[in-house]
Amino acid sequence: MPLPSLTQKNCVMLKKLKLENILFLDIETVPEFESFQELSEEKKLLWEDKSKYQRKEDFTAAEFYDRAGIWAEFGKIVCISVGYFTFKNDERTFRTTSFQGNESTLLTEFKKLLNEYFNKPKHLLCAHNGKEFDFPFIARRMLIHGIELPSKLNLFGKKPWEVPHLDTLELWKFGDYKNFTSLKLLTHILGIPSPKEDIDGSQVRxxxxxxxxxxxxxxxxxxxxxxxxxxxxxxxxxxxxxxxxIVSV
Incomplete structure (x- = not known):
């Protein structure tokens, strides 16, 4: 009997997961400073070198600094929002809350949540493009602030199947690793109300x-x-x- 395909395995495993064991999250990031001129001279040179491939000859390093928030080395987190399911008497509730303000403080508070409530092997973190952006960004900023990584973000020595992360973009790819689908597009085609009714990521800064x-x-x-x-x-x-x-707490 042939083994089930990767797609079939994912679908079966996803249905077996208990929703209350998943912590859904998203982060919002901005450049570390409002303007390029606020960087130290050394950091300016480092930014020029880091961004030269993306900006090519189209922008100067200063002009391109508006986009620095996508790099953990030059950006910072201003908000981590999380959500989780609870079930009582066959009624489900999805609760959301956010960590905000000073970056070191919000990272410490987020770590406390993970360590106290989502630290078991059964617990998973879930984000859209989280494996490429949210999870590594949070981990890098924690290390920059001298915060020891919680187990759910410490991937050193873990095998791929031991990583406690779900990624809706990865699930949607079905093995097609050259494909990128934004959250806005994916919600649209799946008939889900758009989360981009007010602003989008390009306007956060x-x-x-x-x-x-x-x-x-x-x-x-x-x-x-x-x-x-x-x-x-x-x-x-x-x-x-x-x-x-849906309840915001």
Whole structure:
């Protein structure tokens, strides 16, 4: 009898997972400083070298600095939003909350959540493009701040199947590693309400530095977390969350 395909295995395993054992998350990042001029002279040179491949001859290093938030070495996290399912008397609730403000503080608080409530082998972290962005970004910023990595982010020596991470982008790829599908596109084609009803990732920097509106960023980040949970429900062929089932705490 032939072994089931990778796609079949993923679908079967996904349905076997208990939703309450998954912590859904999303992060919002911005450049470490508002402007390129605030960098030290050494950091300016390092940024020029780091960004030269992406910007080519189209932008100067200073002009390209608006995009520095996508690199952990030059950006910082301003918000980590998480969500998790609870079940009581056959009723489900999806609770969201956010860690915000000073980066070292929010990272420490996020680590505390992982260590106290999501530290067992059964627990998983789930994000969209999390394996390429969210998870390594959080880990790198923790190390920069001298924060010891929690077990769920410490991947040293772990085999691929031991990594406690789910990635909705990876699940959607079905082995097609050249494909990238944004969260906005994936929610649209799956019939899930879009989380990008107010702002998108390209606007976070301006909302943070120009508008000083962190609450708007937090709301956006929490909508992304809900969307990621909805995608997992869709993959499992279960009913999507209704507004009455979503609670911000």
């Amino acid at each position: 301006d909302v943070f530095y120009h508008d000083n509106n962190l609450n708007r960023i937090i709301s956006y980040c929490e909508r992304d977390v809900v969307a990621i949970a909805q995608i997992i429900l869709k993959f499992r062929q279960e009913k999507l969350l209704t507004e009455n089932e």
